[in-house]
Amino acid sequence: MSTQSRFVWMNGRLMDFREATVHFLTPALHYGAAVFEGIRCYATDQGPAVFRLAEHVERLVDSAHIFGFRSLPYSPSAIADAVLDTVAANGFEECYIRPLIYLDGGGWNLNLDGGTPLLGIAVWEWNNYLGQEALNRGVRANISSFTRHHPNIMMTKAKISGNYANSFLAKTESVRLGFDEAIMLDHEGYVAECTGENIFVVKSGRITTPDLAPVLEGITRDTIIHLARDRKLEIVEAPLSRDQLYAADEVFVCGTAAECIGLREIDFRTIGVGSTGPVTRQLQQDFHNLVRGRHSRSAAWLAHVGKRDLGEEMRAAG
Numbered sequence: 001m002s003t004q005s006r007f008v009w010m011n012g013r014l015m016d017f018r019e020a021t022v023h024f025l026t027p028a029l030h031y032g033a034a035v036f037e038g039i040r041c042y043a044t045d046q047g048p049a050v051f052r053l054a055e056h057v058e059r060l061v062d063s064a065h066i067f068g069f070r071s072l073p074y075s076p077s078a079i080a081d082a083v084l085d086t087v088a089a090n091g092f093e094e095c096y097i098r099p100l101i102y103l104d105g106g107g108w109n110l111n112l113d114g115g116t117p118l119l120g121i122a123v124w125e126w127n128n129y130l131g132q133e134a135l136n137r138g139v140r141a142n143i144s145s146f147t148r149h150h151p152n153i154m155m156t157k158a159k160i161s162g163n164y165a166n167s168f169l170a171k172t173e174s175v176r177l178g179f180d181e182a183i184m185l186d187h188e189g190y191v192a193e194c195t196g197e198n199i200f201v202v203k204s205g206r207i208t209t210p211d212l213a214p215v216l217e218g219i220t221r222d223t224i225i226h227l228a229r230d231r232k233l234e235i236v237e238a239p240l241s242r243d244q245l246y247a248a249d250e251v252f253v254c255g256t257a258a259e260c261i262g263l264r265e266i267d268f269r270t271i272g273v274g275s276t277g278p279v280t281r282q283l284q285q286d287f288h289n290l291v292r293g294r295h296s297r298s299a300a301w302l303a304h305v306g307k308r309d310l311g312e313e314m315r316a317a318g
Contacts, residue, residue, distance in 0.1 A: 002124065005095075009086040009121040011073070014310070020120065027107035027115060032162020034102035035063035038256040039083065040126070041305070043093040044293035049302035050087065050097065051291045053080055055219050057099075063158035064101050068112045072101065074119055080303070086121045088308040096126035096257070100161075126257075135284065138252075138264030138276045139180035141194070143242055144170040148184040148192035148214060157217060167195035181253070183245070183266065186214035191240040193218075197255035200224065201240060201248045202279045208244075211237040220254045220287075226297070227286045233279070242267075250277030260284045 008020035028034040037060040041050045057076045064072055074082070083097055099121045106115030146169045149156050154163050166184075174182035174195075183199065186192040192214045193199055198221035200209045207228055209221065228235045245251055249272045251263040260283055262276035276284070289295045293302060 003122065005090045005092075005122065005124050007086065007089045009082050009089075011118050011120070014086065014089050020122070022102070022104070022120075026102065026104055028100075028102035028104070028161065031103075031107065031110070032160065032165070033067075033107055033112065033115070034100055034161040035060065035067050035069075036098060036100040036159050036161060037063075038159075039097035039099070040256055040291065041087050041092065041095045041097060041123070042291040042293075042302075044298075044302065044304070046293060046304055047306065048087060048093050048095075049293065049304045050083060052219050052223070052301050053083060053303040055222075057083070059159070059217070059219065060099055060101065063160065064117065066155045066158040067160050069101065069103075069117045070113065072117055072119075079119065079121075082119075082121055084303065084305050085308050085310060086123050087305050089310055090123050092123060092125055094126065095123045098122045102161075134180070134261050136276055138262035138271075138274075138280075140178075140265040141181040141183050141263050142174055142177060142179045142267050144174060144182040144184050144195075146170040146173065146182075146184060148186050150187045151214065156214065159216065171195040181263075183242075185242065186210075189241075190214070191242060191245065194253050194255075197253035197258045197261075199240075199251065199253050201244060202250035202252075202277060203244070203248050205234065205279075207233055207235040207279065208238050208240060209235070210240055218255060220256055220259070223287065223290070223301075224254050224260060224283055227283055227290070230297075231282065231286070245271070248272065250280050252276075252280040252283070254287075260287050 005017050007014045010020050037056045039056045041048050057080050061076055101117050101119050103115040104118045170182040182195050184192050198218040200207055245266050246269045251271050254260045262280040264274050
């Protein structure tokens with residue numbers, strides 16, 4: 001997968017992809033002093049549309065506040081407009097969107113107030129994060145030897161760049177062991193989440209997902225909960241132990257990148273029938289209809305890119 005595009009939005013203007021750089025001594029690189037979002041744009045009959053843009057921008061701003069940035073250079077509405085401008089400028093029908101608020105200059109005394117927060121937005125064409133085959137077959141996962149961050153050690157409700165060293169450690173370990181994804185337990189030994197996805201268990205028609213205390217409040221997680229309740233499926237938030245995963249009829253994960261994917265095997269134990277189960281398939285189908293404008297909730301949750309007036313910005317970008 002290439003992250004190449006024509007234009008990147010940085011600090012108020014679109015610029016050529018090759019010019020969208022930061023200095024080597026940016027503290028965001030050295031200390032992870034940044035917050036980010038992952039957002040998706042999908043092709044619909046009315047053109048490209050960004051899924052739950054307002055909620056993603058709100059979480060980005062919340063992450064910045066939680067991390068400790070005292071002021072931001074752009075309002076939520078300006079950030080949302082910049083996202084749409086960046087998608088339009090690159091002409092993508094479907095893409096992944098990465099806004100990043102990063103500390104620039106200062107910060108070498110480990111104090112956020114010593115630098116200035118800046119904003120960049122990149123987009124690139126995107127395929128399924130875990131592979132197309134994963135939609136039908138599901139993927140293999142294991143319980144990681146790395147524990148999900150304790151909520152009093154890192155701010156687990158914020159997408160802080162430095163937090164994801166934890167995910168890198170877990171995912172790299174799992175892939176090197178031959179698995180596709182890692183499942184992380186919380187500090188008490190209960191199931192928390194995967195390296196970039198929330199997790200759900202289906203047992204006897206009931207869906208259970210860990211409560212919000214140890215996990216990131218996933219926007220796709222919230223979407224799946226709404227879709228399940230629309231279908232009158234019972235869904236609860238409760239602690240889950242690892243053995244409940246092994247004995248489940250179905251286990252699936254969801255996230256902006258992964259969308260909705262079943263787990264066919266965990267720790268060398270076959271889950272259910274060993275492929276994507278019927279509840280997961282139905283929610284997959286509902287989700288795909290939703291993001292492509294074919295669901296009753298689509299109108300409320302899709303921000304259409306439409307025609308954007310980019311004349312001045314495009315001229316500035318060359």
